Amino acid sequence: MKKLYLSILIIFTFLFVGTQYGHAQKYVDENSSFFDRLYFGGNFGIQLGSFTHIEASPIAGYMVNQDLSFGAGVIYQYFRIKGTTQVGNYETNIYGGKLFGRYNISSQFFGYSEYENINLDVILNTPTGYELGRAWVPAFFIGGGYFQPIGNRAGFTVMALYNLLHNPLRSPYNSPFVFRVGFTI
Numbered sequence: 001m002k003k004l005y006l007s008i009l010i011i012f013t014f015l016f017v018g019t020q021y022g023h024a025q026k027y028v029d030e031n032s033s034f035f036d037r038l039y040f041g042g043n044f045g046i047q048l049g050s051f052t053h054i055e056a057s058p059i060a061g062y063m064v065n066q067d068l069s070f071g072a073g074v075i076y077q078y079f080r081i082k083g084t085t086q087v088g089n090y091e092t093n094i095y096g097g098k099l100f101g102r103y104n105i106s107s108q109f110f111g112y113s114e115y116e117n118i119n120l121d122v123i124l125n126t127p128t129g130y131e132l133g134r135a136w137v138p139a140f141f142i143g144g145g146y147f148q149p150i151g152n153r154a155g156f157t158v159m160a161l162y163n164l165l166h167n168p169l170r171s172p173y174n175s176p177f178v179f180r181v182g183f184t185i
Contacts, residue, residue: 028063037063041184042073052080059100067104072097075118094120094172108148112159114141122170137171140164141178157182
C-alpha cells in the first residue's frame with residue numbers, strides 16, 4: 001500500500017508542481033540533423049533484500065517530426081528470492097528487446113505502443129509432466145503517458161499501459177495493466 005501512495009505522490013508532483021517551471025522540450029523541424037533527432041532513456045531499478053530485483057532497460061529513439069517518434073531498447077532483469085517461500089532459493093535472469101512508437105498529443109501527454117519479446121523461466125507442459133524451462137514470451141502494450149521536462153533535453157515519463165498479449169501462465173507481469181516510470185535525455 002505504501003508503494004501505491006508513493007506512486008500517486010510522484011505522479012501528482014510531476015503533474016502539478018512541475019508545471020510551474022518552463023515546458024522545455026526537444027524540438028525538431030525539417031532542418032534538424034539525424035543526431036538532433038535522437039534521444040535516449042530507459043528504466044533502471046534496484047530492490048535488495050530477501051527479494052532482489054535489478055533492472056536495466058535502456059532505449060534509443062528517433063523523432064520523425066515534432067509529434068511522432070519510434071525506437072528500440074534492450075531489457076535485462078535479475079531476480080533472486082532467498083528461501084522465504086515454498087520454492088526455497090530461486091535465481092533467474094530475464095532478457096530481451098522491444099520496439100516502440102510514441103505520438104505526442106501535447107507537449108506533455110503522449111500515446112504509446114510497444115512490442116516486447118523476452119526470454120524467461122516458465123513452466124512447460126512436457127510429455128513427462130511439468131518442468132521449469134526457458135521460453136520467449138511476447139507482449140504488445142498500448143497506452144499513454146505523461147512527460148515532465150527537466151531542462152532543455154531531459155525529462156521524466158510516467159506511463160500506464162495495457163498488454164494485449166498477456167498470458168497469466170507465462171507473463172512476468174502480474175496483470176495486463178503495467179505502470180512505468182522512466183526518463184529521457
